[in-house]
Amino acid sequence: MTSETINAAAAGTWRLGDLTVNRLGFGTMRLTGSGAFHQGTPSDRDRSLGVLRRAVELGVNHIDTAAFYFSSLRSANELVNSALAPYPDDLVIVTKVGPGRDPSGEWLPWARPEQLRGQVEENLRQLGRDHLDVVNLRTHGRHSIAEHFGTLAALREAGLVRHLGVSDVDPEQLAEAQAIAPVVCVQNRYALDTRSEVGDDVLRICGEQGIAFVPFFAIAGEGGRKGADGTHEAEVLDIARAHGASPAQIRLAWTLHRGPHVLAIPGTGDPDHLVENVAAGAISLSDDELARLA
Numbered sequence: 077m078t079s080e081t082i083n084a085a086a087a088g089t090w091r092l093g094d095l096t097v098n099r100l101g102f103g104t105m106r107l108t109g110s111g112a113f114h115q116g117t118p119s120d121r122d123r124s125l126g127v128l129r130r131a132v133e134l135g136v137n138h139i140d141t142a143a144f145y146f147s148s149l150r151s152a153n154e155l156v157n158s159a160l161a162p163y164p165d166d167l168v169i170v171t172k173v174g175p176g177r178d179p180s181g182e183w184l185p186w187a188r189p190e191q192l193r194g195q196v197e198e199n200l201r202q203l204g205r206d207h208l209d210v211v212n213l214r215t216h217g218r219h220s221i222a223e224h225f226g227t228l229a230a231l232r233e234a235g236l237v238r239h240l241g242v243s244d245v246d247p248e249q250l251a252e253a254q255a256i257a258p259v260v261c262v263q264n265r266y267a268l269d270t271r272s273e274v275g276d277d278v279l280r281i282c283g284e285q286g287i288a289f290v291p292f293f294a295i296a297g298e299g300g301r302k303g304a305d306g307t308h309e310a311e312v313l314d315i316a317r318a319h320g321a322s323p324a325q326i327r328l329a330w331t332l333h334r335g336p337h338v339l340a341i342p343g344t345g346d347p348d349h350l351v352e353n354v355a356a357g358a359i360s361l362s363d364d365e366l367a368r369l370a
Contacts, residue, residue: 084135087332087357090288090339092138092210093239093260095168099332100357101138102131102350103292103343107155109147118149119345127347128159134354137166140263140290140341143198144177153202161204171199172243172263174214174224186216189227196231212241212263213253221249222256229257241288246274247281259287261339266291268312268327268369283335290339294331295324295353311368319359324349328356330369 087100107124110117131139139160145152153171160167173195176184187195192213199208213228215221221242231237241261242253253259262282266275270293282289316326324342331340342353361369 097138103341104141104152106343108150125159170210172212214243261288263290325356329359
C-alpha cells in the first residue's frame with residue numbers, strides 16, 4: 077500500500093448519533109509535546125499543524141481532543157482550530173470534560189457538576205465552535221454520575237452540545253447515564269494487554285446497543301500516557317512480520333477487529349507514524365491470528 081492509497085475509510089465507518097465517522101480516527105494528546113500533558117518538551121508548532129492537516133488529507137474525520145491537553149507552549153484545541161478551521165463539513169470533533177488543570181499544568185480537583193458548563197464553554201472558545209459535536213463525561217471512580225451527566229444533558233438541550241458520551245465507566249454507570257440522555261460513545265481504556273472482565277462487558281454492551289466503543293491507549297497498553305515501552309508479545313511480532321507491518325499497526329488492527337462498533341483514536345506528533353496508524357485500518361487479521369492474540 078502506497079501513501080497515495082492509504083485512507084482512513086479503509087477501516088469502515090460507524091455512527092456517533094447522526095454523525096458518520098471513519099473508524100480510524102486521531103487523538104491529539106501527543107501533539108503538544110514530547111510527553112503527554114506537561115511532561116517532556118513542547119512540540120514544534122508547524123509540525124503539529126502539519127500532522128493535523130495530513131490526518132484530514134488521509135481521510136480522518138474523527139478527532140479526539142480536550143481543553144486539558146496542553147504543554148507549556150502548546151494547546152491541542154488551539155492547534156486543531158489553527159490547522160483545520162474553517163472545519164470540513166464531515167469533521168467530527170470529540171472532546172471531554174471532568175478533569176481540569178490550572179495554567180501551570182497542575183491537576184485540579186475533578187469538576188463539580190456546576191463547573192461542567194465552564195469546561196464546555198472553554199472547549200467551545202478554544203475550538204472556535206458554537207456547539208460541540210460530542211462531549212464525553214470522564215468519570216472519576218466508581219460512583220454515581222447522574223448529577224454530572226444530568227448537567228451535560230441540560231447543555232445538550234440548550235444546544236451547546238450535539239451528542240454525549242462517557243469515559244472510564246463500568247456497565248452500571250453507562251446504564252445510569254442512558255437513563256438520563258442518549259449515549260453515543262464510550263471511551264474506556266482498552267488494549268491487547270490491558271483487557272479486563274469489566275472492559276469486555278462494556279465492549280459487549282456497546283455492541284449490543286449500537287454504541288461506539290472508543291478505546292484509549294490502544295497502542296501504548298500498559299505504557300499509558302508514557303507511550304509504548306517497545307516490548308511486544310512474540311505473537312504480535314510474528315504476525316507483524318507476516319503482514320510486513322509494525323507491532324503498533326497489529327495492535328491497532330486487533331482493536332478494530334474487536335467489533336464493527338469499535339473505533340480507534342491513535343495519537344502521534346510524528347507525520348510518519350500518522351501514516352502508519354492510518355494504514356493499520358486496512359490490515360485484515362485472520363481467525364487464526366486473532367485466536368493467537370486472544
